Amino acid sequence: MAAYAEGTPCWVDAMFADVEGAKAFYSEVLGWTFGEAASEFGSYTQAYSDGKAVAAVVPPMPGQEGQSAWCLYLAAPDVSATAAKVKAAGGTVMMEPMQVGDFGSMAIVADPSGAVFGLWQGGEHEGFEKRTGPGAYSWAEVYTRDAPKVDAFYPAVFPYKAQQVIDDKVDFRTYRLTGDPVLGRMAMGPEFPAEVPSYVNVYFAVADCDEAVARATKAGATLQFGPMSSPFGRFAALRDPQGANFSVIDPDTTEGEMPALADA
The missing domain is CATH 3.10.180.10 (2,3-Dihydroxybiphenyl 1,2-Dioxygenase, domain 1)
Structure with a gap:
């Protein structure tokens, strides 16, 4: 059985032009520690609270520079099928479903009013490892x-x-x-x-x-x-x-x- 039921918030991440600055800020405010940047995935860097994964930060990809924003991911057992539902319901698929190594599959979508969120179909990475308590x-x-x-x-x-x-x-x-x-x-x-x-x-x-x-x-x-x-x-x-x-x-x-x- 999947770790997160369909529609459950399961992950958050954000792009920051100054990743080191973001790490210093959230370490100070939320007590996060950070792992090594995954160079094969655009220097994606996970944040941890009590040694458990709670979020991630990443530098913007070329062409995606702009104001930083946190992105919430909702669990999807079949990310392609959920992306199709998004389109059928009047939303927009901004980044088509894609495989992220063995970690899982993702898409970036927006609701009809323009609010952006992500879809995540977990593989090796199911989502939040810490679900409650300070820092989560x-x-x-x-x-x-x-x-x-x-x-x-x-x-x-x-x-x-x-x-x-x-x-x-x-x-x-x-x-x-x-x-x-x-x-x-x-x-x-x-x-x-x-x-x-x-x-x-x-x-x-x-x-x-x-x-x-x-x-x-x-x-x-x-x-x-x-x-x-x-x-x-x-x-x-x-x-x-x-x-x-x-x-x-x-x-x-x-x-x-x-x-x-x-x-x-």
Whole structure:
């Protein structure tokens, strides 16, 4: 049986023009260590927390230079079949399915609102080795400017069931697998500058949100939001020194009642 069920977030990576700078930043903020760069795979370098793989960084390939961004990968038992579903549901395949040695197969796609994410069919590399605790991936949300199209798209591609948060102030829903939420969807309102496109925001777990924010800003990050307490944990949104958005969350420090949900 695959390590990650279809549609489950299973990996994250990011391209950085200054890979050494990125390694220094995330080592300081999240306590990551880094392995050797795999020269045969474009100097792809894995990050580790407690000796277990949690992410990777890589320099941009020629022609792909631009603002850095974290890319979330969703598990796909057949990456070619899932890429076909993406196209059929109104999404875009930006990088066609390709084999990555014995590690697995991947594709880069975008939902109908333009939010980019990856598909991963695990081989020797199944995905996150560490799934919980400080330094590990914790959560992700699709920030979208076209919620109706996105809400039709994701359940058409993956076996998701959707639940909407009952709140007049925010348009937020979760996509679930076997009852467990695996991905959030936030409709972008006027509080988001017009030039900010739809995107996927990833959260990394930390032991103390405020301390992590202090380390991040000292290391050159920009605080965009928070720290704020919630029923899900205390969290903050940041932009790293090379422009990649990410969030940190202390899931053990919670406040308030869980929101009411309705099947969507």
